[in-house]
Amino acid sequence: MAQRPRITIKDVARAAGCGVATASRVLNKSGPASAATRARVEQAARDLGFAFSATGRALQSRRSRTIGCLIPSLANPVFAEAVQAAQEELRAAGYQLLIASSNYDGSTDNEVLTTLLAQDVDGLLVTMVEPHTSAPLHAARERGLPVSLMFHDPVAGLPSAHVENAAAARIVARQFADRGHRRCGFLALRFATSDRSRSRFEGFAAECAALGLPAPELIEISEAEAANPAILAARLAEYAAVTALFASNDFLAIAVQKAARHLGWQVPQDLSVVGFDGIEVGRLLDRPLATIETAPAALGRQAARTLLAGLQGEEMRQAPPLPFTFRAGATLSAPRAQGPDDDRVAARPPSVPPSPSNDRQDRQG
Amino acid sequence: MAQRPRITIKDVARAAGCGVATASRVLNKSGPASAATRARVEQAARDLGFAFSATGRALQSRRSRTIGCLIPSLANPVFAEAVQAAQEELRAAGYQLLIASSNYDGSTDNEVLTTLLAQDVDGLLVTMVEPHTSAPLHAARERGLPVSLMFHDPVAGLPSAHVENAAAARIVARQFADRGHRRCGFLALRFATSDRSRSRFEGFAAECAALGLPAPELIEISEAEAANPAILAARLAEYAAVTALFASNDFLAIAVQKAARHLGWQVPQDLSVVGFDGIEVGRLLDRPLATIETAPAALGRQAARTLLAGLQGEEMRQAPPLPFTFRAGATLSAPRAQGPDDDRVAARPPSVPPSPSNDRQDRQG
DNA sequence: TGGTGCTGTGGAAACGTTTCCACCCTCATA
DNA sequence: TATGAGGGTGGAAACGTTTCCACAGCACCA
Incomplete structure (x- = not known):
């Protein structure tokens, strides 16, 4: 625990018998130096175990080589994967990632953003509740800080790596309609704090309307209810x-499928279910999940690339939306033929297990 | 994009008509100031939108209020959850998290650690391939930097938030034996780079031996094979x-269950399967997964607390191992009664689906 | 011989803080 | 009326870098 004092470039210079300016030039290969001096400095640095202080550098260069990243939570694998990919991309370019999460809370978002800004980050990678009205986010823009959003539909002036939630949701509506469903529902978690969830519902409802179906039920639930x-x-x-x-x-x-079992409903005969995200386990299930498959890692990577462009002084242009895929699965079928008074609880048990079909349809760019 | 120059405390002092020392005292509430001055400074800071530069502070105070975190990958939800919890805990104490991942690669581990150290982090939160032989990790210790491990069995001198992998694995062996299994296997992913995986196998093999079972087969597979x-x-x-x-x-x-289906094997009749970690989806499956349930969030929180103690100059003491639970599930049963020449492929299909039992056993502290 | 142009070098300023120290006041006490 | 105490204040140093600038030495050319 003996807090040794830090080895600074001054120590190196002293040991090498030269000035700090020379030592700096040698260690950074940023200017001329005689072979002899070069050797002495390098030797001294090695002997002392010298390492640059990022703080000193940051202060003088006014860039920290650090990116602030704000997301709702790492416990959601979609965000975790995106951050992981972004981190790899940024590391390759010599940047570090400072991470903070808000737990889907709008005011925490702003607090955290303020802290991140105070940390002198060089750029921002953000998924938050209300990007368009966030004061600190706006302040960051004003200051000329590159900001790259993730998962949001593009907001005025802020490029975002995203999938078109509404368009994807429309496909789901069409899949339902194609199989003869009429009464549809949208099960929403964190509807108030997730513009993704809202966009999906909007697209879904719009397509239902376009197809002449009744308006879908919006079923909002809390995390506790979902668990x-x-x-x-x-x-x-x-x-x-x-x-x-x-x-x-x-x-x-x-x-939902577990809950359906509670009610004695069969999936998909009594209730068809389609998800969103395309997580890996979904396809390993006995009854593979029908879902919209997205690529969070690609999204994180794209956001990082856009940010890097901004960091290099280039224009940060909005990349095209990322592709998604409708993945067919055994949780989606035609509804059971039923009379107006059909009682779902009396449904007969299925004779054969559903076939684990796993093909893909509707690839989109 | 008009990179406005940063507002510094000098600007505030000038606007308030006082010296920087006074402004600093007012803004930090760290010393005396007349009511009038105080008001002027605070007003000026507000007007200018002043925010402290963490870099300037870090340089002068020699502490960055930043923690370096190294993990194999955020794409693994176990690590992601632990990091999420640690981050919350550290944020509450005013620390930021600098994150980096190694993709389970030992040399990347060391590179990344070196970078993190250069970033002047105040402490380290680490899961890596070889903590006991890592030079930069050792250097960090030497320098008196608090280091807290996650998921590792405690290493000489380094406290670690962990579950007792070997002890947990022994329970699995006992569960198998209790049900009459004799030929057991351990399916290992990343065996070479994960001491967790190795500890589990060791405990498992030791208990098999203790119970008089034949040595378990060690089946090592790559990520590609697993996918x-x-x-x-x-x-x-x-x-x-x-x-x-x-x-x-x-x-x-x-x-494994999907693969078993490929082979026409029934789980659990032809093959019982037990997992490790206790991820949430496991219990939502049609055939709930028998597994060892752990709490990565609690682990991350504990690691953060230990680190925080070290940051406050207290002794960092090794906390007791975190609790785990054997969770019973429908993937574990007695083996099908079989003669010496029984051909599993010819097995009859099961008549009833396994009951979704979900009780817990073997709670451990 | 005097200039010109390199190469190698180091002093010092600057980056944004905090804190030590010294100073000036004012007020109470002797 | 002197003395002391203490509150309020600001100058300046320090933290670890990089970089501007000046300068010394040297070789080359006219």
Whole structure:
């Protein structure tokens, strides 16, 4: 625990018998130096175990080589994967990632952003509740700091790496309609704090309307409700007429199936379920999940690249939306033929397990 | 993009008509100041939108209020959750998290650590391939930097937030034995680069021996093999005598089931499977996964707390290992009664789906 | 011989803070 | 009326870098 004092470039210079300016030039290969001096300095640095202080450098160069990253939570694998990819990309370019999360809370978003800015970050990688109205985010822009959004639909002036949530949701509506579903539902988690969730619902509802289906039910639930199958089942039971449910993410779609089992409903015969995100486990399930497959890693990478462009003084241009895919799965089928008074609870058990079809359709760019 | 020059405390002092020392005292509430001056300074700071530069502060105080975090990958939800929890804990104490990942590569580990150290971090939160032999990690210790490990069994002098992998694995062996299994296997991912995986195998093998079972088969696979059910199936087919498989993590355990389906094997009748980690989806599956349940968030939190103690100059003491639970599930049962020549491929299909039992056993502290 | 142009070098300023120190006041006490 | 105490204040040093600038020495050319 003996806090040794830091070895500075002065120590190196002294040991090498030269001035700090010379030592700096040698160690940075940034200017002329005689072979002899060069050797002495390098030797001294090695002997002393010298390492530059990023703080000293940052102060003098006014760039910290550090990027601030704000996301709702790393516990959501979609964000975690995006951050992982962004981190790899930035590291390759010599930048470090300073991470903070808000737990989906708008005011925490702003607090955290303020702290990040005070840390002299060179750029910002952000997914937050309200990017368009955030004061600190706006301040960062004003200051000329490169800002790159992730997962958001592009906001005025702020480039965003994103998938077109609404367009993807429209495809889900069409899949339901194609199979003869009419009463659809959208199961939303964190509807108030996630513009992704809202965009998906909008697209879904719009396409339902375009296809002449009744307006889909919007079923908002809390995280607590999502985590408890019995409670979730009770919520779902309120919507017995719904034969096709679009869940705002894959975990929710999986949870729904457990809840359906509670109610004695068969998936997909009594209730078709489609998720969003395309997480890996979804395809390994007995009953592979029908879902919209996205690539969070590609998204993180794209956001990082856009940011890097900005950091190099280039124009930060909005990249095209990232591709997504509708992945067919055994949780989606035609609704059970049913009379007006059909009681779902009396449904017969299925004779054969659903075939684990796993093909892809509707590739989009 | 008009890079406005930074507002410094000098600007505030000038605007308030006082010296920088006074402005600093007012803004930090760190010394005396008349009510009038105080008001002028605060007003000026507000008007100018002043924010302290963490760099300037770090340079002068020789502490950056920043923690370096090194993990294999955020794409693994176990690490992501731990980091998320640690981040929350550290943020509450006024620290920021600088994150880097190594992709399970030992030499990247050391490179990254070196970079992190150069960033003047105040402490280190680490999961890496070889903590006990890492030169930069050792250097950090030498320098008196608090270091807190995550997921590792405690290494000489370095406290680690961990679960007892070997002890947990022993329980799995006992569960298998209790149900009459004799030929067991351990399916290992990244065996060479994960001491967790190795500890689990050791505990598992030791308990098998203690129970008089034959030594378990060690089945090492690559990530590529794990991701492809057909290939994984081919690997598993080599071990037809094995009736009970312990997978080194839950995702692998889920993948195994898909591979088993490929081979026409029934889980659990033909092959019992137990995982490790206790990820949430595991319990939502049709056939809930038997597994060792751990709490990565608690682990991350504990590591952060230990580190915080060190940062406050207190002794960093090794906390007790974190609790784990054996979670029973439908992927574990007695082996199918079979003669010496029984051909598993000819097995009849099961008549009833396994009951989704979900009780817990074997709580440990 | 005097200039010109290199190469190699080091002093010093600057970056934004905090804090030590010295100074000037004012007020109470002797 | 002197003395002391203490509150309020600002100058300046320090933290570890980089870079501007000046200068010394040397070789070359006219």
